[in-house]
Amino acid sequence: MNDQQIVELYWQRSPDAVAASIAKYGSYCHAIAYRILCNREDAEECVNDTWVGAWNAMPVHRPNRLAAFLGKITRRAACDRLSANLAQKRGGGEVPLLLDELTACIPASPSAAQEVEDAELEAAVDRFLHTLSRRDCSVFLRRYYFAEPLADIARRYGLPLGTVKASLFRSREKLRKYLEKEELL
Numbered sequence: 001m002n003d004q005q006i007v008e009l010y011w012q013r014s015p016d017a018v019a020a021s022i023a024k025y026g027s028y029c030h031a032i033a034y035r036i037l038c039n040r041e042d043a044e045e046c047v048n049d050t051w052v053g054a055w056n057a058m059p060v061h062r063p064n065r066l067a068a069f070l071g072k073i074t075r076r077a078a079c080d081r082l083s084a085n086l087a088q089k090r091g092g093g094e095v096p097l098l099l100d101e102l103t104a105c106i107p108a109s110p111s112a113a114q115e116v117e118d119a120e121l122e123a124a125v126d127r128f129l130h131t132l133s134r135r136d137c138s139v140f141l142r143r144y145y146f147a148e149p150l151a152d153i154a155r156r157y158g159l160p161l162g163t164v165k166a167s168l169f170r171s172r173e174k175l176r177k178y179l180e181k182e183e184l185l
Helices: 003-011 016-037 040-057 066-087 095-102 112-129 134-144 150-157 161-181
Strands: none
Touching: 003 016, 003 066, 016 040, 016 066, 040 066, 095 134, 095 161, 112 134, 112 161, 134 150, 134 161, 150 161
């Protein structure tokens, strides 16, 4: 079943939409959640939350790229779960390390009142990603969006680990300079 057919099932409020999503994207969503949480049970709960989130969002939104749409819902659920886990001193996973790596280039948002500034920052980061080479952009997204471990990224692209680290370092520096130029840092 293709993505448009699955989306149409959601719009028709058919329970088959969830079954089709699980069949096609269950492993993909689980991988995203597990990389963030490093806990199978928590990852499974986040994936289940993804199907509920997609069910609730679909009548309003009609995603062009279902994989990205579901991945975003999963990632948000996993990050929320990680925040709850860290608040309970049960943390782990790659995300705290990732956030440490990015703190020099992305300012922290002290409150929800800064949603407009956050949207500007998100748009600026998106524009920045288009300035990177295809490989550097993919490496950056694999690390900082999908929370993929460095060794997995190196293996995926057939690169030495040091090359991946250097690429990410250079990309973070470019991002910092780009955000300074945009007056967002």
